[in-house]
Amino acid sequence: MSVQLNVVPFVSVDKMMKLVLAIGIERFLSELAATIEEDFRRWHVFDKQPRVASHSADGVIELMPTSDGTTYGFKYVNGHPKNAHSGRQTVAAFGVLADVGNGYPMLLTEMTILTALRTAAMSAVAARHLAPKGARTMAIIGNGAQAEFQALAFKALVGIDSLRLYDIDASASAKCRRNLGRFGFDIRLCSGAADAVEGADIVTTATADKQSATILTDNLVGPGIHINAVGGDCPGKTELHPDILRRSDIFVEYAPQTRLEGEIQQLPADHPVTELWRVIAGEATGRRDGRQITLFDSVGFAVEDFSALRYLRSVLAGTRFFEDLDLLADPDDPRDLFGMLLRAGP
C-alpha cells in the first residue's frame, strides 16, 4: 500500500474480478467465510447501527456503517427491482474501510461482486452450523445473479456436489448450469419448486421480485432439511409460507433488522429466533437432531460487509489488483489547503 497520504487504494470491478480469479473463487469464498466467522465470534465489539435507508417509489438507497473500534466500514447499496428492465443491476454497491484513529479512508472498492461473494459465504457459514450432517444435495430456487455464488460457497464450505435448479424463467436455470459446468457439480434442471426440493438436504431460495411471494409452501418441506432463505430481504418481500416458519428453528444475523426485513416479518415480533453469532461463538445450539427443520433467514448485515472489506484489504497488499486514487487533499501544511489550491495553477 502507498504511504502517500492523499492516496486511497481503489479496487475497480475489473480488478476485483481478476483478484477473485487469481485467488480462486472457492478459496476466496472459504477465506471470506473464515473472516466472517472470526468477526461473528467477536460480535459484541461491533457498533451495530441500523442501516440508513432512503426509500423512494422505485427502490431504496442504503448506507450500512459499522466499526470494531479500530476500523470503520460502510457500504453504499441500492435496491431497485425494476433496474433489470434498463440493463442495470437491481443491487449495486461500493464500500469503504477507514481508520478510526485518524478517520482517513484506507480502501475504496466496488462491492457488487464482493457482496455477491459475502452473501454466499455467509449462507455457507450458517449452513455449516445448521445443515444436516453429510449434506450433499442442494436445491436452488431462483437462479439469478446470486445462484452460482451460493452453489460454489456450499461446495467449498459444506460439501454440496449435487444441485437441483429451478427458476420461473428456464433460461436463468440454463445460464446457471452453463456457468457452473466446469466446477464438477451433478446438476439437474427441475420443473418446479416441488421437483427441486425432492431429496434435497438444503433448500436455498434466492428469488428477486420485490413483493411477497410464496416460493415454498409448507407441504414441500420435509423433516431434517436446512432452508437458506436469501431472497426475502426487505419490508414487503418474503419467499416462504408462514407455516414453514412456524415449524422451523429460525436463525438470523441481527434480530432487530431481520424482524423488519426478513421472512420473520410475517411472524409476531416476539417469535423466538437465535442470532447466528451465538451459535458460532458456542453460546447457542445450531442443529440439534436429524428431524429438525433449520432456517437461516438471511437479510445481510453491516458486519458481513465489514468482514468482506477487511478480508479484501488483507489480500490486496503486494498485488497489482488495485489502483491509487487521489481522493484526499494532502497539503504540505494541513492549515494551507488554500495554498495547495493556488499552487495547482499553471
Add this chain to the structure above:
Amino acid sequence: MSVQLNVVPFVSVDKMMKLVLAIGIERFLSELAATIEEDFRRWHVFDKQPRVASHSADGVIELMPTSDGTTYGFKYVNGHPKNAHSGRQTVAAFGVLADVGNGYPMLLTEMTILTALRTAAMSAVAARHLAPKGARTMAIIGNGAQAEFQALAFKALVGIDSLRLYDIDASASAKCRRNLGRFGFDIRLCSGAADAVEGADIVTTATADKQSATILTDNLVGPGIHINAVGGDCPGKTELHPDILRRSDIFVEYAPQTRLEGEIQQLPADHPVTELWRVIAGEATGRRDGRQITLFDSVGFAVEDFSALRYLRSVLAGTRFFEDLDLLADPDDPRDLFGMLLRAGP
C-alpha cells in the same frame, strides 16, 4: 458524461483544484452560493436525516445523506483534531451523488476542497442576508485551512475588501496574508482578538481546537456587527462566550442539529433561533436594523453538501476535469454476474 453503465465520473483532488482554478475561485464560490440559495428556497423537499456519526476517542466519522426526491447525495467526513500532528487534515471528505430512480451513483468526488468552498459560500450566503449594509471590513479569528476561503467568498458575495487577521499562531496569519496577496485585499495582521474586531463589520471565527474556548468575549462585540461563527461545530466545541449569544439574533442551518453541535449548545434548548432557509425564502426577517447583532451559528448541513455536489456535476459535463471510474459491475445480462466474473479470466 459516459453512457457506460459501469462507469462513475470521479473528481480527484488534482482535478478538483484544476477545475476550481479554471472556473475561477470567486466565480466558483458565487455560483455555488447561488445553488445553495436555490436549494435553501426549496428546503421542504429535502429529506433531513440526522448525520450518522461514529464517535471514538480521537474523533468522529460521519455520513451525511440527503435527497430531494430525485437526486440523492451523501458525504463521508471525518473530524480528528490531532491529525495535524501527523500531517493529515483534521477534516477530510469525499461524496457521492446518485440517481434516486435507479440507485446508481452518478458522481464520486473528493470533498475536502469542495467542503472548504461550500462552507465559505454558505457563510457568505448567510452574511448577504444578515451583515450590515455596506460592510467592507471583516475580522477573521483563526487563520487555518478555512480562512482564505472565507475571505474570498465574502469578497465575491458581500463586498469585503479589508481583512483583519488574528491567530494564536502568527505564522498562520502570515500564511493567510501571503495566500491572499494577489486578490486585492487590504490586510492587517492583528495582535489579538480585541485588535482584530476593532472597526470590523463582520467577525468570522474559524478556530480548530476540539474544545470549548472563548475566542470572543462579550466586551469585544459592539452593536451592529455580524458574527459568522464557523469553528464551533461539534458537541463540546464552542468559540463564543454565552453572553454574546444572549445579545445576538441567532440564525442556524437546521435547528435540531445546531442545538447539539453549534454555539447554541451553551444555551437552553428552547432559546429562539431562526432557520436561515426561512430568511432566504422570505418567510422570516434577517437583519432588522443597524444596531442589531446577528450571529450565524454555522455547523454545516447535508443540504449544503448536496448543493455542492449538484453544482459540481453541473459544471463537469464536457470538461476534462473528471476520470471514468469502473465502480459498478455491469454484466450484459443483469442475472449473469457470475458469468461476467468467469469471463474476466485469461
